[in-house]
Amino acid sequence: MAPVPVARLKAELEKLKQEMDAGNLKHGEYDQRLARVIGELRDQRIDADRAAVLAAVADLLQRGIITPAVKAHIEKRLGLT
Numbered sequence: 001m002a003p004v005p006v007a008r009l010k011a012e013l014e015k016l017k018q019e020m021d022a023g024n025l026k027h028g029e030y031d032q033r034l035a036r037v038i039g040e041l042r043d044q045r046i047d048a049d050r051a052a053v054l055a056a057v058a059d060l061l062q063r064g065i066i067t068p069a070v071k072a073h074i075e076k077r078l079g080l081t
Contacts, residue, residue, distance in 0.1 A: 003047035004040070006056045010065075012037045017065045034070065038077045046078070054080055 016033055019025045025033070046053055054075070061071045075081045 001044045003045045006046055006048040006052055009037075009041060009046060009053070010056055010060060013060055013065055034073075038074060042078060050080060053078065 013034075016025070016030060016037070020030050048056070057066070057071055057074055057080075060066045061068065066074070072081075
């Protein structure tokens with residue numbers, strides 16, 4: 001499998017946020033989809049260095065796409081902390 005560009009991480013999380021805001025996802029469904037996205041990223045590897053991934057996650061937090069808890073969860077699961 002080819003590595004995943006960091007832009008895909010951002011796109012997937014932005015899509016989840018849009019679906020949640022539109023009322024198309026319940027909390028449990030959001031959690032399941034978030035776990036699946038993170039799992040796929042761990043399996044396929046992200047095509048970026050640690051600093052680029054951390055910057056992307058920080059940008060998502062700043063723009064309100066993810067919460068601080070989700071940021072911490074992503075960083076932990078991807079081994080960034």
